[in-house]
Amino acid sequence: MADASSRVVVVGAGHGGSNAVAFLRQYGWPGEILLVGDEPILPYHRPPLSKAWLKGEATAESLALRPADFYPKQRVTLRLGTRVEAIDRAAKALRLADGESLAYDHLILATGARARRIPLPGADAPHVLTLRNAADADALKAAIGPGKRVVVIGAGWIGLEVAASARALGAEACVLEAQDRVLARVASPGLSAFVDAAHRAHGVDLRLKVGVEAIEAGAVRLADGSRVPADLVLLGVGAAAEDSLARTCGLAEPTGGIRVDHNACTADPAIHAIGDCTIRPLPGGATGRLESVPSATEQAKAAAAHLCGKPAPAPEVPWFWSDQYELRIQVAGLAQGAARAVTRLRTTDKLSVFHLDAMGRVQAVEAVSSAPDFMAGKRLIGLGKPVDAAALADPAQPLAALAVG
Amino acid sequence: MPKITYIEHNGTEHVVDVAIGQTVMQGAVDNNVPGIDADCGGECACATCHVFVDPAWEAKTGTANEQEASMLSFAATKQDNSRLSCQIEVTAALDGLVVRMPEAQH
Ligand SMILES: Cc1cc2nc3c(=O)[nH]c(=O)nc-3n(C[C@H](O)[C@H](O)[C@H](O)COP(=O)(O)OP(=O)(O)OC[C@H]3O[C@@H](n4cnc5c(N)ncnc54)[C@H](O)[C@@H]3O)c2cc1C
Ligand code: FES
Numbered sequence: 001m002a003d004a005s006s007r008v009v010v011v012g013a014g015h016g017g018s019n020a021v022a023f024l025r026q027y028g029w030p031g032e033i034l035l036v037g038d039e040p041i042l043p044y045h046r047p048p049l050s051k052a053w054l055k056g057e058a059t060a061e062s063l064a065l066r067p068a069d070f071y072p073k074q075r076v077t078l079r080l081g082t083r084v085e086a087i088d089r090a091a092k093a094l095r096l097a098d099g100e101s102l103a104y105d106h107l108i109l110a111t112g113a114r115a116r117r118i119p120l121p122g123a124d125a126p127h128v129l130t131l132r133n134a135a136d137a138d139a140l141k142a143a144i145g146p147g148k149r150v151v152v153i154g155a156g157w158i159g160l161e162v163a164a165s166a167r168a169l170g171a172e173a174c175v176l177e178a179q180d181r182v183l184a185r186v187a188s189p190g191l192s193a194f195v196d197a198a199h200r201a202h203g204v205d206l207r208l209k210v211g212v213e214a215i216e217a218g219a220v221r222l223a224d225g226s227r228v229p230a231d232l233v234l235l236g237v238g239a240a241a242e243d244s245l246a247r248t249c250g251l252a253e254p255t256g257g258i259r260v261d262h263n264a265c266t267a268d269p270a271i272h273a274i275g276d277c278t279i280r281p282l283p284g285g286a287t288g289r290l291e292s293v294p295s296a297t298e299q300a301k302a303a304a305a306h307l308c309g310k311p312a313p314a315p316e317v318p319w320f321w322s323d324q325y326e327l328r329i330q331v332a333g334l335a336q337g338a339a340r341a342v343t344r345l346r347t348t349d350k351l352s353v354f355h356l357d358a359m360g361r362v363q364a365v366e367a368v369s370s371a372p373d374f375m376a377g378k379r380l381i382g383l384g385k386p387v388d389a390a391a392l393a394d395p396a397q398p399l400a401a402l403a404v405g
Numbered sequence: 406m407p408k409i410t411y412i413e414h415n416g417t418e419h420v421v422d423v424a425i426g427q428t429v430m431q432g433a434v435d436n437n438v439p440g441i442d443a444d445c446g447g448e449c450a451c452a453t454c455h456v457f458v459d460p461a462w463e464a465k466t467g468t469a470n471e472q473e474a475s476m477l478s479f480a481a482t483k484q485d486n487s488r489l490s491c492q493i494e495v496t497a498a499l500d501g502l503v504v505r506m507p508e509a510q511h
Contacts (some may be wrong), residue, residue: 026439045446065446067435074437294444294451301442316511321450330450371472375452375479382481399479 002105009094009102011084011245012110013037014274018065018298020108021076023304033076034102036094038083038303039133042068047293049137050161051323054144055168056092063134071245087249089268108271108303109246113276113291118153122215130156143232146170151220151230151317153212155182157322159236160195164324167202174205174228175353176212176220179357183227185238188335190343191366194351208235239291241277257289263312264303266404272306274299283318283381284363294399317381330371332378333364342393345370352377353374360386372399407500411438411456414508423495427506430454430491440506447491452476453510454490459503466493466502482507 008024010017013035019036037043044063052058071078087107094102110217125258129140140162144150148171152159155177163173175182182190182199199206211223216275218229243252251258251266257279264280265270275296282288298316305313319332327349335341337399338355345352351371355364365377376399380387391397406422409432413419418476419440423432433441433454445451449472458466463486469477473492477483 022437025437043508047446047448070435070437225506294453297442297444314509314511319451321445323448328450370476372478375476379479379481 002029002031002307002309004030006105007034007103007166008032008106008108008146009034009036009104010108010110011036011094012040012112012242012277013043013078013080014110014112014275014296015043015065015293016110016112016300019110019297019300020110020274020304021071021074022066023301024307025074025076027304027308029304029387030307031105033074034079035071035076035084036079036084036096038081038097038263039135040081042066042078042080044134046133047321050131050133050158050165053134053137054141054162054165056141072395084245085248087245087251089249089271092270094182099306103369104270106307107272108264109251109273109277110275110296110300111245111277114242114393115235116238116240117235118237119210120215123235125215125217127217127231128215128235130235131162132239138370139151140232140234144169144171144358148172149229149230149231150174151176151228151232152234152236153220154236154238155179155184155208156208156236156238157186157236160199161322161324162234162236163199164202164312172205173203174207174230174365175199176210176228177206177208178211178223180209182206182208183370186333188341188353188355188366189344190341190353191329191331191351191368194346194368195327195329198327199323226280239276240281241289243277246273246277259287260299262302262315263306264299265306272303281315283315284334290318292318294319305342317378319378324370328369328371330367330372330374331364333362333381335364335366338363342389344373344393345395354380354387354392356387356389360389362387362392376400407495407497407502408485409495409499410494410501411440412504412505413440414505414506424508425495427495428491429456429493429495429499429502430489432495433490441490442508442510443491445491449473449476449489449492452480452489453478455482455507455510456488456490456504457484457507458486458488458493459505460486462499462502462504476484480507481511 240259351368362380367374
């Protein structure tokens with residue numbers, strides 16, 4: 001059992017890492033805690049990077065997850081600007097970029113994800129950006145301005161948020177997507193269609209089923225030979241688990257990611273992993289990656305509880321949010337494999353779609369600017385009881401009758 | 406600085422100083438008060454900063470705004486005095502405020 005001489009080292013000072021050290025103290029970890037991260041600034045909120053921060057509506061202070069004095073007050077040694085290069089599991093020690101060796105009794109990997117790059121000719125040019133951290137966001141912010149022509153490759157959450165923020169900043173935005181709909185990987189066709197319409201209504205030049213051939217100075221060349229003028233290009237083609245450190249000690253899967261159980265424990269009992277770098281248990285028995293703040297928080301809690309000998313917290317319904325223009329998009333549960341979709345609300349500025357499994361239980365909800373439907377859906381997913389689909393489809397029937405039980 | 410008392414569901418009290426202009430949620434997070442996860446960082450998107458305002462203080466904290474009320478409408482442990490603490494800004498008038506945390510935020 002842990003005592004005052006047991007040292008936990010957390011690698012990666014993002015959402016998962018900062019939350020893990022907080023939960024470790026909340027749950028009474030008696031020993032030393034170190035939080036080591038390679039970014040030079042205090043752990044911060046990542047979601048605003050494509051939203052409020054990009055639009056200039058947030059400050060460095062409001063971006064920080066916790067104030068600087070939080071860490072010493074909680075007896076956490078915070079080492080920023082420090083990259084961990086390798087893990088020696090046999091010796092239970094880390095090698096830092098400057099050659100220093102750092103011993104641990106327990107390790108929590110919270111190394112997050114990295115933006116995917118695609119092997120396109122010209123993709124290494126200086127006007128081609130990705131967005132994962134504050135430095136990326138600052139580069140993007142400096143490049144976007146009124147009249148600038150922003151081309152986003154990939155209509156995923158981050159690409160679309162950047163397009164929306166670019167429009168708010170008075171820039172032109174063109175989004176190029178290979179699939180036949182936006183958010184193809186992460187949303188149902190109903191939500192995709194709604195978001196598509198919103199972007200077009202805000203003047204985004206949205207092009208589906210297009211292939212990109214090359215990025216040139218001042219333009220993106222498409223498969224049909226045409227060119228889209230571009231002052232800057234954002235690659236929004238997804239993120240891969242940042243597992244290079246775990247790979248140094250054999251803890252990364254061949255196809256990427258660090259596999260963990262419901263306690264966020266890896267194959268090595270001395271090492272936990274949390275957040276975007278993990279392949280984790282999902283509702284319904286499958287495993288996969290969940291790139292969201294709530295998932296990183298949930299796993300931070302699970303890892304801290306496990307280390308402190310507390311019972312595992314109850315599993316949470318996965319959820320996510322995105323802000324685009326005046327739209328607040330909230331998704332809970334996983335819609336993949338649902339038997340049917342029930343649309344409850346669809347107006348020009350609101351949408352709610354419930355996804356039911358074969359037993360008629362809600363397995364996911366997608367809501368746009370309809371918080372009650374999102375919250376009710378999230379609760380129905382947690383309850384796991386069949387619902388009356390006809391009542392769900394009828395906005396005149398109160399959700400309360402369905403959600404309470 | 407105004408003092409705010411946060412009472413965990415198990416009865417544990419935390420009295421902390423929170424600067425004017427901060428939110429009641431930030432006061433909890435910055436001082437590592439258990440029971441307020443604040444996943445969305447105050448965007449009124451998550452409802453994991455749910456508190457019950459001590460009845461004596463309800464007049465001073467005011468009532469939930471529209472977005473907040475709709476987020477709370479299906480919160481598992483909603484009561485009449487439920488608020489999202491990220492939507493309560495600390496003012497001098499809130500010195501002494503007492504809030505209680507629900508059993509679970511999720
Ligand atoms: C632009 C953007 C918008 C987003 N919007 C939303 C949203 O609206 N809602 C939502 O739920 N989620 C959103 N996300 C996702 C969310 O931010 C992530 O799921 C969350 O940050 C994951 O936390 P994490 O701790 O796993 O990783 P991160 O927060 O990425 O932290 C990982 C940290 O580890 C550091 N690191 C990596 N390797 C090493 C090493 N070897 N040594 C030292 N340090 C290392 C990294 O530099 C980084 O600081 C968004 C992400 C981005 C990029
Ligand atoms: S912090 Fe998310 S709603 Fe208050």
